Amino acid sequence: MAWYRRVEIPIILTIIFCLFQVVPYFFVVPAWESAAKDFVDWDAVMETFALFIGFSTLLMLHGRIVSQRRRGWYWSAWVLITMIGYTIVGIPIPALGLGKGTPLFEAIRLYVLTPLSGAMYASLGFWIASAAYRAFRARTLEAGILLLSGTLVMLANAPVGTAIWPTFTPIRKWIFDVPNMATMRAVTIGAALGAISLGARTLMGRERGYLRGGE
């Protein structure tokens, strides 16, 4: 196998850069801390490169769909038009009124992107109703407890619930402060320990999922 395809190289790089981030937590070495901060900045640069690769693959994928007139090709054409169009609008050429922060760029962001994102976020209400319908069917004891606690919290949140019986509010507070809080803390502590364990495995080169299996 060619040296640049060997799995050891990314593992060694991972270990080195992991150590750069871990050591400043335990030891005060100003030069080391400064280097660790620089590496975090590198991350932003690499993200930009990754975004460029993503942009290129989108161009290739949708370009192929349009050129082969596959089913729904006009949607791909629309993706290409909006993607390339907004990229051009974002190129910093103030003389032509282009670039980030210009009226055209901001108008597209404010009047197109923001309402579209808001609409997608608002649609969550319907998704929640649909999931709740499935989850709240009291087939098991656990689902029954979920149904009961969910109903109590809903009644406490709805003005009509507290108008009928004001005690719904302290019941909701108890549900949030005691069983809900205890569960969330348990999950958070477990996840933190799991993340430490994953970090230790990665640091030792045992975790190779990010190398596509890496055997």
Added chain:
Amino acid sequence: MRFLSSDQFGFSSNYMGWMWRERAAANIMIGAYWAESLQLAETGARIGTVQVGGTANTHQIPFFVAACDYALIGEEIFCAGAYLSKDTEMIGSLAGQDMGKLLSIVLIVLGVILVTAGSDILTKILSW
């Protein structure tokens, strides 16, 4: 591997449409999920795909539990790879993780007892 979008809802709308059009047979969602979690999981549930969802984000776990066939809760997402690999050293790290959890439980119980008795010695030791 296909890039969808760097925008949260651009990604989710693309993902939902793609899953719906191609009638995905399986949908595995493991990692950091926010508001898009339920949109994706519900779409998968509607088309009848086999779904595995897992996240350490406590606010999104209920959505995966409600809409997925199998849900990995919190730390389980970090263990899944090690568990499935059957690699002895990786399984060993899981045992270490469980010992860490046991130690945390002991410290929590001890802390509760000491604070109830009016002593903050454990807090002082841990925040030293």
